[in-house]
Amino acid sequence: MRGGRAIVELIYRQQRRGAVIWGSVFGLFVWVSAYGYAAAYPTAKDRRDIVATLGSNSGIRSLFGPARALDTVNGFTAWRCGTLFGVIGAVWALLLATKILRGDEEAGRTDLYFAGPVSRRLGFAYQLAGLAVTWLLLFATVVSWFICVGVFGHYWSWTAAVFFSLVACALAALFLAVGAVAAQFASTRRAAASIAGAVLGAAFVARAIAGSVAGAAWLAWSSPLGWMDKTHALTGTNPAPLLLVLIGVVAAVALAIAVSSRRDLGQGVWPSRDTAVARTALLQSPAGLALRLLRGTSIAWTIGVGLFAAMFGTVSTAVSDAFGDNNAASDIFKRMGAELSAKGYIGVTFVMISALLGLTAATFISASRAEEADGRLEYLTAGPLTRRAWLATRTAIAAGALVVMACIVGFGGWIGVAASGGDISFGDMMLAGINVVGPGLLVLGVGTLVYGVAGRPGSAVAYGVVAWSFLVEMIGALVKLNHFILDTSIIHHLAAAPAADPRWATTTAMVAVAVVCAAGGAAALQRRDVQPG
Secondary structure, three states, X not given: OHXXXXXXXXXXHHHHHHHHHHHHHHHHHHHHHHHHHHHHOOOHHHHHHHHHHHOOOHXXXXXXXXXXXXXXXXXXXXXXXXHHHHHHHHHHHHHHHHHHHHHHHHHOOHHHHOOOOOOHHHHHHHHHHHHHHHHHHHHHHHHHHHHHHHHHOOOOOHHHHHHHHXXXXXXXXXXXXXXXXXXXXXXOHHXXXXXXXXXXXXXXXXXXXXXXXXOOHHHHHHOHHHHHHOOOOOOOOOOHHHHHHHHHHHHHHHHHHHHHOOOOOOOOXXXXXXXXXXOOOOOOOHXXXXXXXXXXXXXXXXXXXXXXXHHHHHHHHHHHHHHOOOHHHHHHHHHOOOOOOHHHHHHHHHHHHHHHHHHHHHHXXXXXXXXXXXXXXXXXXXXXXXXXXXXXXXXXXXXXXXXXXXXXXXXXXXXXXXXXXXXXXXXXXXXXXXXOHHHHHHHHHHHHHXXXXXOOHHHHHHHHHHHHHHHHHHHHHHOOOOHHHHOOOHHHHOOOOOOOOOOHHHHHHHHHHHHHHHHHHHHHHHHOOOOOO
Protein backbone atom coordinates (compact mmCIF):
# COMPACT_ATOMS: atom_id res chain seq x y z
CA MET A 1 0.00 0.00 0.00
CA ARG A 2 2.86 2.39 0.73
CA GLY A 3 4.28 1.76 -2.73
CA GLY A 4 0.89 2.31 -4.35
CA ARG A 5 0.31 5.49 -2.37
CA ALA A 6 3.72 6.77 -3.46
CA ILE A 7 2.80 6.25 -7.13
CA VAL A 8 -0.51 8.08 -6.71
CA GLU A 9 1.09 10.97 -4.82
CA LEU A 10 3.92 11.30 -7.34
CA ILE A 11 1.52 11.64 -10.28
CA TYR A 12 -0.71 14.01 -8.34
CA ARG A 13 2.18 16.26 -7.31
CA GLN A 14 3.54 16.38 -10.84
CA GLN A 15 0.21 17.30 -12.46
CA ARG A 16 -1.73 19.25 -9.83
CA ARG A 17 -0.53 22.64 -11.04
CA GLY A 18 -1.87 22.01 -14.55
CA ALA A 19 -5.23 20.86 -13.18
CA VAL A 20 -5.63 24.01 -11.07
CA ILE A 21 -4.55 26.27 -13.93
CA TRP A 22 -6.96 24.77 -16.45
CA GLY A 23 -9.78 24.66 -13.91
CA SER A 24 -9.23 28.36 -13.22
CA VAL A 25 -9.17 29.12 -16.95
CA PHE A 26 -12.57 27.42 -17.27
CA GLY A 27 -13.90 29.40 -14.31
CA LEU A 28 -12.65 32.75 -15.61
CA PHE A 29 -14.08 32.08 -19.05
CA VAL A 30 -17.49 31.26 -17.58
CA TRP A 31 -17.40 34.47 -15.55
CA VAL A 32 -16.46 36.53 -18.61
CA SER A 33 -19.17 34.86 -20.72
CA ALA A 34 -21.96 35.31 -18.14
CA TYR A 35 -21.03 38.85 -17.14
CA GLY A 36 -20.42 39.90 -20.74
CA TYR A 37 -23.77 38.56 -21.95
CA ALA A 38 -25.67 40.25 -19.14
CA ALA A 39 -23.92 43.55 -19.91
CA ALA A 40 -24.23 43.35 -23.70
CA TYR A 41 -27.86 42.17 -23.85
CA PRO A 42 -29.75 43.85 -21.01
CA THR A 43 -33.18 43.97 -22.69
CA ALA A 44 -35.57 41.31 -23.99
CA LYS A 45 -35.37 42.78 -27.51
CA ASP A 46 -31.58 42.45 -27.57
CA ARG A 47 -31.86 38.82 -26.55
CA ARG A 48 -34.55 38.04 -29.13
CA ASP A 49 -32.24 39.41 -31.82
CA ILE A 50 -29.36 37.14 -30.83
CA VAL A 51 -31.68 34.12 -30.76
CA ALA A 52 -32.96 34.95 -34.25
CA THR A 53 -29.46 35.34 -35.67
CA LEU A 54 -27.20 32.88 -33.86
CA GLY A 55 -29.77 30.22 -33.04
CA SER A 56 -30.64 29.61 -36.69
CA ASN A 57 -27.12 29.70 -38.18
CA SER A 58 -26.12 26.18 -39.23
CA GLY A 59 -22.42 27.04 -39.44
CA ILE A 60 -22.32 28.28 -35.86
CA ARG A 61 -24.43 25.32 -34.74
CA SER A 62 -21.97 22.87 -36.30
CA LEU A 63 -19.13 24.40 -34.25
CA PHE A 64 -20.81 25.10 -30.92
CA GLY A 65 -23.70 22.64 -30.97
CA PRO A 66 -27.44 23.24 -30.76
CA ALA A 67 -28.48 26.28 -28.73
CA ARG A 68 -31.06 26.26 -25.96
CA ALA A 69 -32.47 29.34 -24.25
CA LEU A 70 -30.06 31.78 -25.85
CA ASP A 71 -32.23 34.57 -24.48
CA THR A 72 -30.92 33.80 -20.97
CA VAL A 73 -27.52 34.15 -19.34
CA ASN A 74 -27.59 30.46 -18.44
CA GLY A 75 -28.39 29.26 -21.93
CA PHE A 76 -25.81 31.46 -23.65
CA THR A 77 -23.06 30.57 -21.16
CA ALA A 78 -23.67 26.83 -21.43
CA TRP A 79 -23.85 27.02 -25.24
CA ARG A 80 -20.73 29.14 -25.66
CA CYS A 81 -18.61 27.26 -23.12
CA GLY A 82 -19.80 23.67 -23.48
CA THR A 83 -17.96 22.65 -26.63
CA LEU A 84 -14.89 24.72 -25.76
CA PHE A 85 -14.53 23.12 -22.34
CA GLY A 86 -15.20 19.67 -23.73
CA VAL A 87 -12.52 19.89 -26.42
CA ILE A 88 -9.89 21.60 -24.26
CA GLY A 89 -10.52 19.21 -21.37
CA ALA A 90 -10.30 16.20 -23.67
CA VAL A 91 -7.00 17.39 -25.19
CA TRP A 92 -5.55 18.05 -21.73
CA ALA A 93 -6.67 14.62 -20.57
CA LEU A 94 -5.42 12.55 -23.49
CA LEU A 95 -2.03 14.29 -23.43
CA LEU A 96 -1.77 13.73 -19.68
CA ALA A 97 -2.75 10.06 -19.87
CA THR A 98 -0.37 9.26 -22.70
CA LYS A 99 2.43 11.18 -20.97
CA ILE A 100 2.07 9.27 -17.69
CA LEU A 101 1.21 5.83 -19.03
CA ARG A 102 3.27 5.71 -22.21
CA GLY A 103 5.79 8.55 -21.98
CA ASP A 104 7.14 7.48 -18.58
CA GLU A 105 7.36 3.88 -19.73
CA GLU A 106 9.09 4.91 -22.94
CA ALA A 107 11.65 6.87 -20.90
CA GLY A 108 12.23 3.95 -18.49
CA ARG A 109 10.75 5.65 -15.42
CA THR A 110 7.93 3.13 -15.08
CA ASP A 111 10.47 0.38 -14.44
CA LEU A 112 11.10 1.94 -11.03
CA TYR A 113 7.44 1.45 -10.07
CA PHE A 114 7.77 -2.30 -10.46
CA ALA A 115 11.19 -2.63 -8.82
CA GLY A 116 9.46 -3.23 -5.48
CA PRO A 117 6.63 -5.53 -4.41
CA VAL A 118 4.07 -4.06 -6.87
CA SER A 119 2.65 -6.21 -9.66
CA ARG A 120 2.22 -4.92 -13.19
CA ARG A 121 -1.57 -4.92 -13.00
CA LEU A 122 -1.69 -3.30 -9.56
CA GLY A 123 0.97 -0.74 -10.44
CA PHE A 124 -0.97 0.27 -13.55
CA ALA A 125 -4.12 0.59 -11.43
CA TYR A 126 -2.25 2.94 -9.09
CA GLN A 127 -1.18 5.04 -12.08
CA LEU A 128 -4.80 5.29 -13.14
CA ALA A 129 -5.69 6.25 -9.58
CA GLY A 130 -3.14 9.08 -9.75
CA LEU A 131 -4.80 10.33 -12.93
CA ALA A 132 -8.21 10.07 -11.28
CA VAL A 133 -7.09 12.15 -8.29
CA THR A 134 -5.73 14.77 -10.69
CA TRP A 135 -9.10 14.85 -12.48
CA LEU A 136 -10.84 15.30 -9.13
CA LEU A 137 -8.66 18.34 -8.47
CA LEU A 138 -9.66 19.74 -11.87
CA PHE A 139 -13.32 19.16 -11.04
CA ALA A 140 -12.98 20.70 -7.57
CA THR A 141 -11.38 23.82 -9.07
CA VAL A 142 -14.06 24.11 -11.75
CA VAL A 143 -16.98 23.61 -9.37
CA SER A 144 -15.57 26.21 -6.96
CA TRP A 145 -15.39 28.79 -9.73
CA PHE A 146 -18.80 27.93 -11.19
CA ILE A 147 -20.51 28.15 -7.80
CA CYS A 148 -18.93 31.54 -7.09
CA VAL A 149 -19.87 32.90 -10.52
CA GLY A 150 -23.43 31.60 -10.41
CA VAL A 151 -24.34 32.33 -6.82
CA PHE A 152 -22.64 35.71 -6.38
CA GLY A 153 -23.69 36.83 -9.86
CA HIS A 154 -27.26 35.60 -9.27
CA TYR A 155 -27.15 33.63 -12.53
CA TRP A 156 -27.72 30.03 -11.38
CA SER A 157 -27.97 27.95 -8.20
CA TRP A 158 -25.15 25.98 -6.63
CA THR A 159 -26.78 22.69 -7.66
CA ALA A 160 -26.89 23.85 -11.29
CA ALA A 161 -23.23 24.85 -10.95
CA VAL A 162 -22.29 21.37 -9.74
CA PHE A 163 -24.09 19.74 -12.66
CA PHE A 164 -22.54 22.16 -15.15
CA SER A 165 -19.12 21.36 -13.68
CA LEU A 166 -19.73 17.64 -14.17
CA VAL A 167 -20.65 18.27 -17.79
CA ALA A 168 -17.63 20.53 -18.32
CA CYS A 169 -15.22 17.91 -16.92
CA ALA A 170 -16.92 14.76 -18.20
CA LEU A 171 -15.02 14.55 -21.48
CA ALA A 172 -11.74 15.03 -19.62
CA ALA A 173 -12.56 11.91 -17.58
CA LEU A 174 -13.55 9.97 -20.70
CA PHE A 175 -10.40 10.88 -22.62
CA LEU A 176 -8.18 10.06 -19.67
CA ALA A 177 -9.55 6.55 -20.13
CA VAL A 178 -9.23 6.69 -23.93
CA GLY A 179 -5.63 7.85 -23.55
CA ALA A 180 -4.99 4.96 -21.14
CA VAL A 181 -6.20 2.47 -23.76
CA ALA A 182 -4.18 4.11 -26.52
CA ALA A 183 -1.09 3.94 -24.30
CA GLN A 184 -1.44 0.15 -24.12
CA PHE A 185 -1.68 -0.39 -27.86
CA ALA A 186 0.89 2.16 -29.10
CA SER A 187 4.61 1.82 -28.43
CA THR A 188 5.41 5.54 -28.35
CA ARG A 189 3.85 8.50 -26.61
CA ARG A 190 3.38 10.32 -29.91
CA ALA A 191 1.54 7.39 -31.46
CA ALA A 192 -0.67 6.99 -28.39
CA ALA A 193 -1.57 10.68 -28.40
CA SER A 194 -2.30 10.49 -32.13
CA ILE A 195 -4.70 7.58 -31.63
CA ALA A 196 -6.58 9.31 -28.82
CA GLY A 197 -6.57 12.58 -30.78
CA ALA A 198 -8.05 10.81 -33.80
CA VAL A 199 -10.90 9.56 -31.60
CA LEU A 200 -11.55 13.12 -30.42
CA GLY A 201 -11.40 14.45 -33.98
CA ALA A 202 -13.91 11.84 -35.15
CA ALA A 203 -16.23 12.81 -32.29
CA PHE A 204 -16.04 16.49 -33.25
CA VAL A 205 -16.70 15.79 -36.93
CA ALA A 206 -19.68 13.56 -36.11
CA ARG A 207 -21.20 16.25 -33.88
CA ALA A 208 -20.54 18.93 -36.54
CA ILE A 209 -22.33 16.86 -39.21
CA ALA A 210 -25.23 16.22 -36.85
CA GLY A 211 -25.64 19.95 -36.29
CA SER A 212 -25.34 21.14 -39.89
CA VAL A 213 -26.72 18.43 -42.20
CA ALA A 214 -30.47 17.90 -42.46
CA GLY A 215 -31.55 14.46 -41.32
CA ALA A 216 -28.23 13.69 -39.60
CA ALA A 217 -29.23 14.69 -36.07
CA TRP A 218 -29.04 11.05 -34.98
CA LEU A 219 -25.24 11.22 -35.38
CA ALA A 220 -25.09 13.29 -32.21
CA TRP A 221 -25.61 10.07 -30.22
CA SER A 222 -22.40 8.65 -31.75
CA SER A 223 -20.28 11.50 -30.38
CA PRO A 224 -19.38 12.23 -26.74
CA LEU A 225 -19.64 15.92 -27.65
CA GLY A 226 -23.21 15.25 -28.74
CA TRP A 227 -23.91 13.55 -25.43
CA MET A 228 -22.82 16.71 -23.60
CA ASP A 229 -25.18 18.82 -25.71
CA LYS A 230 -28.07 16.64 -24.56
CA THR A 231 -27.35 17.17 -20.86
CA HIS A 232 -28.96 20.64 -21.13
CA ALA A 233 -26.58 22.09 -18.55
CA LEU A 234 -27.92 25.30 -16.90
CA THR A 235 -31.12 25.07 -18.96
CA GLY A 236 -32.56 21.88 -17.49
CA THR A 237 -30.96 18.84 -15.90
CA ASN A 238 -30.73 15.70 -18.01
CA PRO A 239 -28.11 13.43 -16.39
CA ALA A 240 -28.81 10.42 -18.62
CA PRO A 241 -26.02 11.21 -21.16
CA LEU A 242 -23.52 11.30 -18.30
CA LEU A 243 -24.27 7.62 -17.77
CA LEU A 244 -22.91 6.99 -21.27
CA VAL A 245 -19.70 8.76 -20.23
CA LEU A 246 -19.50 6.66 -17.06
CA ILE A 247 -20.00 3.46 -19.05
CA GLY A 248 -17.32 4.56 -21.51
CA VAL A 249 -14.85 5.34 -18.71
CA VAL A 250 -15.44 2.02 -16.94
CA ALA A 251 -15.17 0.01 -20.15
CA ALA A 252 -12.00 1.78 -21.28
CA VAL A 253 -10.32 1.46 -17.88
CA ALA A 254 -11.20 -2.23 -17.68
CA LEU A 255 -9.78 -2.80 -21.16
CA ALA A 256 -6.60 -0.85 -20.36
CA ILE A 257 -6.00 -2.81 -17.13
CA ALA A 258 -6.63 -6.14 -18.88
CA VAL A 259 -4.21 -5.34 -21.70
CA SER A 260 -1.50 -3.82 -19.49
CA SER A 261 -0.47 -7.13 -17.92
CA ARG A 262 -0.53 -9.06 -21.20
CA ARG A 263 2.10 -7.11 -23.09
CA ASP A 264 5.83 -6.61 -22.72
CA LEU A 265 6.98 -3.71 -20.58
CA GLY A 266 8.27 -0.98 -22.86
CA GLN A 267 6.23 -2.20 -25.83
CA GLY A 268 2.62 -1.75 -26.86
CA VAL A 269 0.29 -4.38 -28.24
CA TRP A 270 1.26 -2.99 -31.63
CA PRO A 271 5.06 -3.23 -31.35
CA SER A 272 7.31 -0.69 -32.95
CA ARG A 273 9.57 -1.74 -35.78
CA ASP A 274 12.97 -3.10 -34.78
CA THR A 275 14.62 -1.52 -37.81
CA ALA A 276 13.88 1.54 -39.88
CA VAL A 277 15.47 3.47 -42.69
CA ALA A 278 17.80 6.11 -41.29
CA ARG A 279 16.33 9.60 -41.60
CA THR A 280 19.20 12.01 -41.30
CA ALA A 281 17.58 15.02 -42.93
CA LEU A 282 18.40 18.29 -41.16
CA LEU A 283 20.98 16.60 -38.92
CA GLN A 284 24.05 18.04 -40.64
CA SER A 285 24.10 21.23 -38.55
CA PRO A 286 22.94 22.58 -35.17
CA ALA A 287 20.36 24.74 -36.98
CA GLY A 288 19.00 21.72 -38.83
CA LEU A 289 18.75 19.74 -35.60
CA ALA A 290 16.90 22.59 -33.88
CA LEU A 291 14.52 22.85 -36.83
CA ARG A 292 13.86 19.12 -36.73
CA LEU A 293 13.22 19.16 -32.96
CA LEU A 294 10.85 22.11 -33.13
CA ARG A 295 8.96 21.29 -36.29
CA GLY A 296 6.38 19.01 -34.68
CA THR A 297 5.32 21.63 -32.16
CA SER A 298 5.38 24.32 -34.84
CA ILE A 299 3.21 22.37 -37.27
CA ALA A 300 0.66 21.44 -34.60
CA TRP A 301 0.27 25.01 -33.34
CA THR A 302 0.16 26.38 -36.89
CA ILE A 303 -2.68 24.06 -37.85
CA GLY A 304 -4.52 24.94 -34.64
CA VAL A 305 -4.34 28.72 -35.02
CA GLY A 306 -5.18 28.46 -38.71
CA LEU A 307 -8.35 26.51 -37.94
CA PHE A 308 -9.28 28.97 -35.19
CA ALA A 309 -8.85 31.90 -37.56
CA ALA A 310 -10.91 30.16 -40.26
CA MET A 311 -13.66 29.41 -37.75
CA PHE A 312 -13.84 33.01 -36.56
CA GLY A 313 -13.80 34.25 -40.14
CA THR A 314 -16.70 31.96 -41.04
CA VAL A 315 -18.96 33.28 -38.29
CA SER A 316 -17.84 36.92 -38.38
CA THR A 317 -20.75 38.21 -40.44
CA ALA A 318 -23.37 36.25 -38.48
CA VAL A 319 -22.02 37.37 -35.13
CA SER A 320 -21.77 41.02 -36.13
CA ASP A 321 -25.35 40.90 -37.43
CA ALA A 322 -26.48 39.38 -34.15
CA PHE A 323 -25.06 42.32 -32.22
CA GLY A 324 -27.05 44.72 -34.39
CA ASP A 325 -27.45 48.12 -32.77
CA ASN A 326 -26.74 46.90 -29.25
CA ASN A 327 -25.11 49.79 -27.42
CA ALA A 328 -23.62 47.66 -24.66
CA ALA A 329 -21.99 45.32 -27.19
CA SER A 330 -20.73 48.33 -29.12
CA ASP A 331 -19.10 49.65 -25.94
CA ILE A 332 -17.33 46.31 -25.39
CA PHE A 333 -15.96 46.38 -28.93
CA LYS A 334 -14.83 49.99 -28.56
CA ARG A 335 -12.93 49.14 -25.38
CA MET A 336 -11.10 46.51 -27.41
CA GLY A 337 -10.29 48.99 -30.15
CA ALA A 338 -12.84 48.20 -32.86
CA GLU A 339 -16.24 49.22 -34.17
CA LEU A 340 -19.19 46.82 -34.14
CA SER A 341 -18.84 45.12 -37.55
CA ALA A 342 -17.56 41.99 -39.24
CA LYS A 343 -14.13 43.58 -39.52
CA GLY A 344 -14.32 44.57 -35.86
CA TYR A 345 -15.15 41.00 -34.85
CA ILE A 346 -12.21 39.67 -36.87
CA GLY A 347 -9.92 42.28 -35.34
CA VAL A 348 -10.96 41.49 -31.77
CA THR A 349 -10.66 37.72 -32.24
CA PHE A 350 -7.26 38.12 -33.90
CA VAL A 351 -6.08 40.03 -30.84
CA MET A 352 -7.18 37.03 -28.76
CA ILE A 353 -5.40 34.67 -31.19
CA SER A 354 -2.19 36.62 -30.54
CA ALA A 355 -2.30 35.05 -27.05
CA LEU A 356 -2.06 31.63 -28.73
CA LEU A 357 1.14 32.73 -30.44
CA GLY A 358 2.38 33.75 -27.01
CA LEU A 359 1.57 30.28 -25.69
CA THR A 360 3.45 28.76 -28.62
CA ALA A 361 6.48 30.88 -27.73
CA ALA A 362 6.23 29.65 -24.15
CA THR A 363 6.26 26.02 -25.36
CA PHE A 364 9.48 26.75 -27.27
CA ILE A 365 11.06 28.00 -24.04
CA SER A 366 9.87 24.84 -22.27
CA ALA A 367 11.42 22.72 -25.02
CA SER A 368 14.79 24.45 -24.56
CA ARG A 369 14.63 23.83 -20.83
CA ALA A 370 13.75 20.17 -21.46
CA GLU A 371 16.87 19.77 -23.61
CA GLU A 372 18.96 21.01 -20.70
CA ALA A 373 17.09 19.08 -17.99
CA ASP A 374 17.42 15.76 -19.84
CA GLY A 375 21.14 16.22 -20.33
CA ARG A 376 21.12 16.56 -24.12
CA LEU A 377 22.47 20.12 -23.99
CA GLU A 378 25.74 18.88 -22.51
CA TYR A 379 26.25 16.43 -25.38
CA LEU A 380 25.43 19.06 -28.00
CA THR A 381 27.87 21.60 -26.55
CA ALA A 382 30.70 19.13 -25.81
CA GLY A 383 32.24 20.06 -29.19
CA PRO A 384 32.78 23.43 -30.85
CA LEU A 385 29.10 24.43 -30.52
CA THR A 386 28.73 27.00 -27.73
CA ARG A 387 25.67 27.32 -25.53
CA ARG A 388 25.23 30.88 -26.75
CA ALA A 389 25.05 29.75 -30.37
CA TRP A 390 22.76 26.84 -29.49
CA LEU A 391 20.18 29.03 -27.78
CA ALA A 392 20.45 31.80 -30.38
CA THR A 393 19.81 29.28 -33.17
CA ARG A 394 16.78 27.75 -31.44
CA THR A 395 15.36 31.19 -30.70
CA ALA A 396 15.79 32.34 -34.30
CA ILE A 397 14.02 29.24 -35.62
CA ALA A 398 11.22 29.67 -33.08
CA ALA A 399 10.82 33.31 -34.15
CA GLY A 400 10.58 32.21 -37.78
CA ALA A 401 7.91 29.69 -36.83
CA LEU A 402 5.90 32.44 -35.11
CA VAL A 403 6.06 34.62 -38.24
CA VAL A 404 4.81 31.72 -40.37
CA MET A 405 2.00 31.11 -37.87
CA ALA A 406 0.97 34.77 -38.08
CA CYS A 407 0.75 34.49 -41.88
CA ILE A 408 -1.37 31.35 -41.55
CA VAL A 409 -3.69 33.22 -39.16
CA GLY A 410 -4.31 35.82 -41.85
CA PHE A 411 -4.72 33.23 -44.59
CA GLY A 412 -7.05 31.05 -42.51
CA GLY A 413 -9.16 34.05 -41.54
CA TRP A 414 -9.46 35.07 -45.20
CA ILE A 415 -10.63 31.58 -46.19
CA GLY A 416 -13.31 31.70 -43.47
CA VAL A 417 -14.48 35.16 -44.50
CA ALA A 418 -14.58 34.18 -48.17
CA ALA A 419 -16.51 30.99 -47.38
CA SER A 420 -19.17 32.99 -45.52
CA GLY A 421 -19.53 35.57 -48.29
CA GLY A 422 -17.64 38.38 -46.54
CA ASP A 423 -15.95 41.22 -48.40
CA ILE A 424 -12.64 41.63 -46.53
CA SER A 425 -9.75 41.57 -49.01
CA PHE A 426 -6.92 39.06 -48.97
CA GLY A 427 -4.32 41.79 -48.43
CA ASP A 428 -6.14 43.24 -45.42
CA MET A 429 -6.46 39.82 -43.83
CA MET A 430 -2.79 39.00 -44.35
CA LEU A 431 -1.77 42.31 -42.78
CA ALA A 432 -4.11 41.59 -39.87
CA GLY A 433 -2.42 38.21 -39.44
CA ILE A 434 1.11 39.64 -39.46
CA ASN A 435 -0.10 42.25 -36.96
CA VAL A 436 -0.50 39.58 -34.23
CA VAL A 437 3.10 38.36 -34.29
CA GLY A 438 4.51 41.06 -31.98
CA PRO A 439 3.32 39.66 -28.61
CA GLY A 440 4.51 36.18 -29.49
CA LEU A 441 7.99 37.42 -30.34
CA LEU A 442 8.07 39.51 -27.17
CA VAL A 443 7.13 36.50 -25.02
CA LEU A 444 9.82 34.48 -26.79
CA GLY A 445 12.44 37.14 -26.07
CA VAL A 446 11.49 37.66 -22.43
CA GLY A 447 11.26 33.90 -21.82
CA THR A 448 14.66 33.39 -23.43
CA LEU A 449 16.18 36.08 -21.22
CA VAL A 450 14.81 34.55 -18.01
CA TYR A 451 15.77 31.05 -19.14
CA GLY A 452 19.29 32.14 -19.99
CA VAL A 453 19.75 33.87 -16.65
CA ALA A 454 17.89 31.54 -14.25
CA GLY A 455 17.02 28.36 -16.16
CA ARG A 456 13.93 26.74 -14.67
CA PRO A 457 11.72 29.85 -14.24
CA GLY A 458 11.94 30.75 -17.94
CA SER A 459 8.89 28.86 -19.15
CA ALA A 460 6.86 29.82 -16.06
CA VAL A 461 7.52 33.51 -16.69
CA ALA A 462 6.61 33.12 -20.38
CA TYR A 463 3.32 31.39 -19.57
CA GLY A 464 2.63 33.91 -16.81
CA VAL A 465 3.03 36.89 -19.16
CA VAL A 466 0.55 35.38 -21.61
CA ALA A 467 -1.98 34.43 -18.92
CA TRP A 468 -1.85 37.87 -17.28
CA SER A 469 -2.18 39.67 -20.61
CA PHE A 470 -5.16 37.59 -21.67
CA LEU A 471 -6.88 38.01 -18.29
CA VAL A 472 -6.41 41.80 -18.28
CA GLU A 473 -7.70 42.07 -21.84
CA MET A 474 -10.81 39.98 -21.13
CA ILE A 475 -11.67 41.90 -17.96
CA GLY A 476 -10.86 45.22 -19.60
CA ALA A 477 -13.42 44.45 -22.32
CA LEU A 478 -16.17 44.22 -19.68
CA VAL A 479 -15.25 46.89 -17.14
CA LYS A 480 -13.27 50.12 -17.29
CA LEU A 481 -9.86 49.26 -15.90
CA ASN A 482 -7.19 51.82 -15.09
CA HIS A 483 -5.06 52.41 -18.19
CA PHE A 484 -1.89 51.58 -16.24
CA ILE A 485 -3.28 48.09 -15.64
CA LEU A 486 -4.33 47.73 -19.27
CA ASP A 487 -0.85 48.73 -20.40
CA THR A 488 0.63 45.75 -18.55
CA SER A 489 -1.08 43.47 -21.11
CA ILE A 490 1.15 42.99 -24.14
CA ILE A 491 -1.81 42.17 -26.39
CA HIS A 492 -3.60 45.38 -25.36
CA HIS A 493 -1.10 47.34 -27.45
CA LEU A 494 -2.20 45.64 -30.68
CA ALA A 495 -4.54 47.34 -33.12
CA ALA A 496 -7.71 45.38 -33.95
CA ALA A 497 -6.75 44.93 -37.62
CA PRO A 498 -8.38 44.78 -40.17
CA ALA A 499 -10.89 47.09 -38.45
CA ALA A 500 -8.00 49.49 -37.69
CA ASP A 501 -4.60 50.08 -39.22
CA PRO A 502 -1.84 47.98 -37.64
CA ARG A 503 0.47 49.83 -35.25
CA TRP A 504 3.71 49.00 -36.94
CA ALA A 505 5.70 51.25 -34.60
CA THR A 506 4.43 49.23 -31.63
CA THR A 507 5.22 45.96 -33.38
CA THR A 508 8.71 47.20 -34.23
CA ALA A 509 9.30 48.14 -30.59
CA MET A 510 8.15 44.68 -29.44
CA VAL A 511 10.49 43.01 -31.94
CA ALA A 512 13.39 45.21 -30.86
CA VAL A 513 12.85 44.40 -27.18
CA ALA A 514 12.54 40.72 -28.06
CA VAL A 515 15.85 40.75 -29.95
CA VAL A 516 17.68 42.48 -27.09
CA CYS A 517 16.22 40.09 -24.51
CA ALA A 518 17.02 37.02 -26.60
CA ALA A 519 20.61 38.18 -27.10
CA GLY A 520 20.95 38.77 -23.38
CA GLY A 521 19.53 35.35 -22.59
CA ALA A 522 21.94 33.61 -24.97
CA ALA A 523 24.89 35.45 -23.45
CA ALA A 524 23.72 34.63 -19.90
CA LEU A 525 23.37 30.92 -20.69
CA GLN A 526 27.02 30.87 -21.72
CA ARG A 527 28.01 32.03 -18.22
CA ARG A 528 25.74 30.10 -15.85
CA ASP A 529 25.95 26.49 -14.74
CA VAL A 530 23.91 23.81 -16.51
CA GLN A 531 20.88 22.72 -14.44
CA PRO A 532 20.10 19.02 -15.04
CA GLY A 533 16.81 17.51 -13.96
